Amino acid sequence: MKKQYLLLIVAAGLLTFFSACKNETVYKTLIITGQNNHNWKASSPVLKQILDETGLFSAVIMNTPDKGGNMKTFDPDFSKYKLVVVDYNGDSWSEKTNTAFVEFVKNGGGVVFYHAANNSFPAWKEYNEMTGLGGWGDRNQKDGPYVYYKNNKLVTDTSAGTGGSHGKRREYLVSTRIIDHPITRGLPVRWLHGTDELYSQLRGPAKNMQILATAFADSAAGGGTMRDEPMLMTITFGKGRIFHTAMGHADEGGGPAMQCVGFITTLQRGAEWAVTGDVTQKVPWDFPSAAGVVLRPDFKEMTLEEAFANISSYDITKSTKNLSCIQNKIHSLAGDEQGLLKLEKMMVKVLVAKETTVDAKKLLLRELSWMGSDYSVPAIKDLVSNAELKDEAEFALTRLKK
Amino acid sequence: MANKSSRRDFVKRSAALVAGAIVLPQIIPSTALGMGRKIAPSDRIVIGSIGVGSQGMSNMRDFLKLKDAVQFVAVCDVDTHHLAKAKETVDMANNNKNCRTYSDYREFLEKEKLDAVSIALPDHWHGIIYSAAANKKLNIYGEKPICRTIKDGQTIVSAVKRNNIIWQTGSWQRSVANFHRGAELAINGRVGKVKYIEVGLPDGSKGIGTPPVQQVPSELNWEMWLGPALKVPYRGVSHWDWRWILDYSGGQLTDWAGHHIDIANWGAGLEHTGPVEISGAGVYPVEGIFNVPVEYDFLCKYGNGIEMRVANASRLPLGMGTTWHGDLGWVHVDRGDVISASDPKILNEVIGENEIHLYKSENHWQNFIDCVRSGKPAIAPVEVAYRAISVALLGEIAMTTGQTIKWDPDKEEIIGNPRASGLLSRPYRQPWTLPTI
Structure with missing residues (x-):
């Protein structure tokens, strides 16, 4: 008995030790919400999940008092955090909290402003310098210029008018304007975003701001300015780095704007950049392109194991997402012969399985035709006698020169 | 007659x-x-x-x-x-x-x-x-x-x-004046020695998802349309949109290689050779039946030191078209009679009598008929076309494999990469066969 206790204590000690080590590389993150003209109860847990999913962040959600409540009770200790995510649009914080937040950023704290956070605090000068651009809250020419792209040229427009608008919600194409920024590096330069509000006519101080990506607000798609409106921005304030995403209007459970892999990935990358000035995350295989919107209803990246589990029941009426996941794996193993052989074995296992559909086998045969080795050949030869798979099997064998 | x-x-x-x-x-x-x-x-x-x-x-x-x-x-x-x-x-x-x-x-x-x-x-x-x-x-x-x-x-x-x-x-x-002029300026050294070429081709666009299998329309012989390609059920995609399916096309990249890569080769003297090394990356749709790359960006190195970058237009500073960069400047050409240069003076340069005068045609179809009559080579001969599309097809192989491809442009073989070599052909579905060379 004693021995077992000792083991337990040692195990518990080790566990604490390892989790302490792990915590050193995890950025403590504070998500501020509690008031918003948007569904903050839906968005804030999704933001937490998206950030925590990377393994880089450990986020806590802190709610302010309700509207009209005593804001003095909202007094976060920002110094405990590396990153603050603002999902808030409501009553002014206390002077003390405002000052603490400004100090936090000035001293190098990272910030993410999310969607309607740029509606907040129109009268708070430093806050608007941190967001760069904002909308609504009676913002107009006094708050700074409109900033947008027109005919591929950056425009700073000081004309009079209210700040902030959006047409009907829609899917829209996001165009990257700075393709070599750590946040956008390696991402497709054009990608379709899940149905969202397309924030337009934002205006503000726009100091120390870079526009990473824009979206064209097409009037034909349900109202729009016919300008390329800023969607993703970076701002520096003192020593602090700020990532501002105007995207991600939340429905219950997040909805397509938050489930969009483009939104998720840019948020994750923007958050890392805000903390460290660099991005170490890989571009996920399911990042969307101009070809179409890609959603993650559970906010998780599909794993190779899931793709293999799903593909065996593929038929031609279904999504080819599982195949894309496997193709991406083949691609990422380029030059790694052992890794490729391991993957090939997984593919052949599904290929020969009785329960695997003919359509799935056809997909696998096409891939094996070029990435396969001698290992695949006997299994493929067995399929030549199958009338439904003869063409694909011969296609593969011809290419494999067998 | x-x-x-x-x-x-x-x-x-x-x-x-x-x-x-x-x-x-x-x-x-x-x-x-x-x-x-x-x-x-x-x-x-x-x-x-x-x-x-x-x-x-x-x-x-x-x-x-x-x-x-x-x-x-x-x-x-x-x-x-x-x-x-x-x-x-x-x-x-x-x-x-x-x-x-x-x-x-x-x-x-x-x-x-x-x-x-x-x-x-x-x-x-x-x-x-x-x-x-x-x-x-x-x-x-x-x-x-x-x-x-x-x-x-x-x-x-x-x-x-x-x-x-x-x-x-x-x-x-080739039969349009601005392209001819740009190529002639480049090949005669008006931007200095050409060292680097950028070729911008169209961005990919939205797919159609996974449409249901449909009855083949009575006017279409689907079996014959497919021919040597693997048999697939008809889903309403045949004419025009075959360009977005890898069985039939490589997408905008291969569709346009015969234009802007062809022009790039013309102005750089690369018409009868190919790159020796190709590397790059593509962006492929995550799902749907359209599976050609919607973005692509690869670099080709030639034996003489020239480098050519081929990418979808949104990735390049000058967008669509061909830009020859030399040690003295650059010249850019695109459709819509676009011709521009790092220094406008370059565009006024006169090509001397003893310099290179590229083949001139002002009507591409007329040029063909004239050549059929005269027996002279047309302005866009077959090997030149093959060399232009080879650049895109080798880029496609580099993107598919994720590897740097070594190519021997004389023997027309991929060096030391059997997997990539397998992608040099697509086996034909029986009974169709490619004639032997």
């Missing part, structure tokens, strides 16, 4: 037709050049079309405009609606009802006695039909890209050369 007109008439009319052209039809008896078929200068070129969808019809209309030089007699397509429309167009131009129609290219090639054929088909059919037409010793106006795979391309080049026919690729930008 009906409706003979006198040589003098022909020259006069042609001159009016291509007013201002520098190269007038040079009428040399074809026998003098060892042509397979002899065509008297006074005769009209008898021509037919295989593939009369959108591009095939467009080419046909351009040939019909040359009606004093060309006699259109037959059309072939696997879609009866296409055939009916094409016949109507030809008959109207000829003012008769005589245009013959075929739904099988083999019968077309067997029965028709032609001087030339205009071919515009999905890329996966090019290897077989270009070779078959060449083997019938027909002069060919063939749409770019001339092949779906390197292997197809080698077969086509070999068939064209072996049969000693005139070939014109549908790379019509």
